[in-house]
Amino acid sequence: MQVELLDCTPTPEELVCRAARGDYSSDWVGSDVPFAEVMEPVEGDTIDEKKQTLMDHLMRSGHWGPFEHPSATFAVRGVSRSCMAQITRHRHASFDVMSLRYVKLSGEEALEERFTYPETFESDEVVSREGVEEIEMSAEERGELADEVYQKCIDAYTDLVEAGVPKEDARMLLPIGTKVNMTFSMNARALMHLLNMRMKGDAQWEVRELSEKVLAEAKEWMPYTFERYEEKHPQPLSP
Ligand SMILES: Cc1cc2nc3c(=O)[nH]c(=O)nc-3n(C[C@H](O)[C@H](O)[C@H](O)COP(=O)(O)OP(=O)(O)OC[C@H]3O[C@@H](n4cnc5c(N)ncnc54)[C@H](O)[C@@H]3O)c2cc1C
8 A cells, every 4th residue: 555645735734823823813914914914912932823823723722714714635456345435535635446347357467465464364352441362273274264265256357357347336246355446635633533433443544544644644734733633543452
């Protein structure tokens, strides 16, 4: 799985502060007013300190509106259709997902490139809220079973497409572990909500992994906001 910050609002935390200052002052906060002037009444010796003071205040008081102005677009490579179905439940994001109506999958690629292999196909134990449990099938058998089923699926799909069945119908034989790519855009507030839901210990491992990679990119984009967010986000499940 790969996640890349594809595009974003260029000065997001300045935008949050400028919008918020417009809430608390009758002065115009348009771009013709220097940012330092907009922030002048805020406590702090430097512009960075002033930004932190204001954003701290917003986050502590649950004043999330200003965080809806900056947006980011993420490119995601190689998540299962299961993970894609989960992330696309978030209604404040915009998505483009690789379409299996239009894209013809090749049967030539290695199975690992085409399909998702969860860790529990290989590890000897599974860690859950109930504790650590052993898996009663050898890793070798599980690996062989997954390879066999995935190979049958891609072979059957390829046979149907080559026989003239439309891709949109042949894809019915592809498993939920089939990997797709997607692009999605969200504002910072909606993104924090998504991370809250999907980094929780009881969220599925793949969407948690995706969320962790998105958070790493978001910290590059809005360092103060997402580092502060990370301090508070729910802890992952541990054994
Ligand atoms: C661990 C876990 C298990 C889950 N299991 C299931 C499952 O078994 N089956 C299943 O179907 N889904 C499941 N979900 C999905 C979940 O129910 C939500 O649909 C999904 O997480 C989207 O989050 P959200 O509802 O907060 O909405 P978002 O779309 O992210 O919206 C953000 C917020 O906006 C507000 N909002 C948006 N739209 C509306 C609206 N129409 N009306 C009122 N308020 C709105 C809400 O406050 C919402 O929290 C699961 C999610 C998690 C994290």
